[in-house]
Amino acid sequence: MSQKIKLGFAPTRRNIFSADAAIEFANLTRDRLDEMQVDYVDIQDINSDGLLYDDDGMQKITRKFKDAEIDGLFLANENFGTEYECARLAKQFDVPVLLWGPKDEVPAADGSRLRDTQCGLFAIGKVLRRFQIPFTYLVNVDLSDPEFERGVRDFIKVCNIVKTFKNTRILQVGPRPFDFWSTMVNEGELLERFNISLSPIPLPELIKEIRQLQVNNDTAIDQTIEKLVSLAKTEITEESLRMIATLKVALTNKMKEYGCNAGVIQCWTALQDEIGILPYASESLLQDEGTPVTCETDIHGVISELLIEAATLGDEKAIFADVNCRHPEEKNGELLQHLGVFPFSTAKNQPVLPKTHFVFDYPGSVAFEAKDGNYTLCRFDGDNGQYSLLLGNAQTCAGPYEQGTYLWLKFANLNRFETKLVYGPYIHHIAAVRSDVVPVLYEACKYLGITPDFYDPIEEDVQAYLRGDITSIVKEH
Known part of the structure; x- marks a missing residue:
């Protein structure tokens, strides 16, 4: 453990x-x-x-x-x-x-x-x-x-x-992008109801930290470069690789300075204007170290990651994905993809640091398919004063090659899952781990003051597992 x-x-x-x-x-x-x-x-x-x-x-x-x-x-x-x-x-x-x-x-x-x-x-x-x-x-x-x-x-x-x-405190680097109204949160309510606090800093404060690390030629940068090279096939310049490592060290320092166990960042486009890279590879390193950082300033999203990783006692690292599109052939198949924020440890094959991102013309992203297996998915979210935790399982399935970090999942009933996301209070960002932790997340909700919300009708199975009547909701359901 x-x-x-x-x-x-x-x-x-x-x-x-x-x-x-x-x-x-x-x-x-x-x-x-x-x-x-x-x-x-x-x-x-x-x-x-x-x-x-x-x-x-x-x-x-x-x-x-x-x-x-x-x-x-x-x-x-x-x-x-x-x-x-x-x-x-x-x-x-x-x-x-x-x-x-x-x-x-x-x-x-x-x-x-x-x-x-x-x-x-x-x-x-x-x-x-x-x-x-x-x-x-x-x-x-x-x-x-x-x-x-x-x-x-x-x-x-x-x-x-x-x-x-x-005991969650989240480093918030920059405001949410203007277009992302779906990621707005009630900061005061998170603190008043759940003791979750934010530590907001402007992008210039992070840039200042990066510049200071460069001036000092901090040894942590070289150590981070070595780690990146050992983990991934790099197709980017030495300059870009160094900036990825510097950004990672800067975010680590800022989280330590503000006593944070997670972070969110305005990942585009102001950051690229300043340092010339996307933050995704840096975030993937942080994910593997147990300090998740999510894009598009998705505060509820990073809380989801913290919860689902805690359910595994930190033994499994969470991917953080966009629910993107339906499988071209599998009726209940769905693509989970992201700009690049999957931990390196979740890769099925060797990760790649491509020359540029498939949407943004900048380096700094990661590309690989995630490991096969049974996944637990969760999304902590809320609006209008009500909070809940979306929960369920899905199994990986074969699907077409995709850019960035991705996996294809087969759901028991994709329509149920899709409808839950549309009706909300959830959005298209979700956390997932390759482990069956639905029952412990469900049980934890009674202590957190939030409502467990299943996208499949498995509550009776979960309760049977917790009573000791069955050994696994995945096998039995």
């Missing part, structure tokens, strides 16, 4: 049930988390049981978890559990909450039971609702069941999505 998430582990018990059995199962849960190499903060030092069951313990656990800056809370119900302490603890944090308890044992010969864990799960769920705490439920399975590991790992991905979303 390339991105780390820290869980606060709070196993709980209730006094009228066996404390020894609860301690035993809490320790077994710890062993399983250790085996899975989960990063968690424990509470064994809080009391002699290492369990949550009273106010004093809850307050100590709160302080410990806050000091550790946990990204998610794992409430493990090891017997019936103390539902109000679970809710009081969860209320102290603005992080995703995972609720689970191990299956109860077979009753003793006299009919007695030690834990009644499942019964307590119902109580905890109700009280979490009373406290208005959104939570994720991992069904009542044994530690050894595959559903347990899958559920915990998916929850960690959900935590990463939420952490990324709530």
